[in-house]
Amino acid sequence: MHELSICRNIVTIVSDAAKGRRVRKVTLEIGKLSGVMADAVAFSFDIATQGTALEGAGLEIKEIEGRARCLECGAEFPTATLFEACACGSRNVERIAGEELNVKSMELEEAA
Numbered sequence: 001m002h003e004l005s006i007c008r009n010i011v012t013i014v015s016d017a018a019k020g021r022r023v024r025k026v027t028l029e030i031g032k033l034s035g036v037m038a039d040a041v042a043f044s045f046d047i048a049t050q051g052t053a054l055e056g057a058g059l060e061i062k063e064i065e066g067r068a069r070c071l072e073c074g075a076e077f078p079t080a081t082l083f084e085a086c087a088c089g090s091r092n093v094e095r096i097a098g099e100e101l102n103v104k105s106m107e108l109e110e111a112a
């Protein structure tokens with residue numbers, strides 16, 4: 001499952017950064033155009049964190065709406081698909097948000 005391997009990557013990144021401390025909470029940013037299902041990530045997170053520094057950690061997912069900018073007229077507009085045309089008719093648009101898959105922040109337990 002795609003989301004499970006994503007969660008395993010997140011576990012690797014976060015446990016490296018935690019340097020042996022336990023992780024209380026992880027906040028992710030997932031763009032709605034990234035093709036990653038937030039629900040599936042939440043489900044996979046519990047599996048991927050078992051036996052790691054993240055076991056039992058809370059997970060918060062911030063979903064990011066897609067946005068695009070038209071390269072013809074400069075308009076910015078929300079977009080729910082990867083290939084949406086601008087209101088001016090141009091399809092020469094670039095995506096400026098919505099493809100994120102980031103570890104936004106994490107909370108660690110106090111060092112002993």
Ligand SMILES: [Zn+2]
Nearest residue numbers: 070073086088
């Ligand atoms: Zn336009």
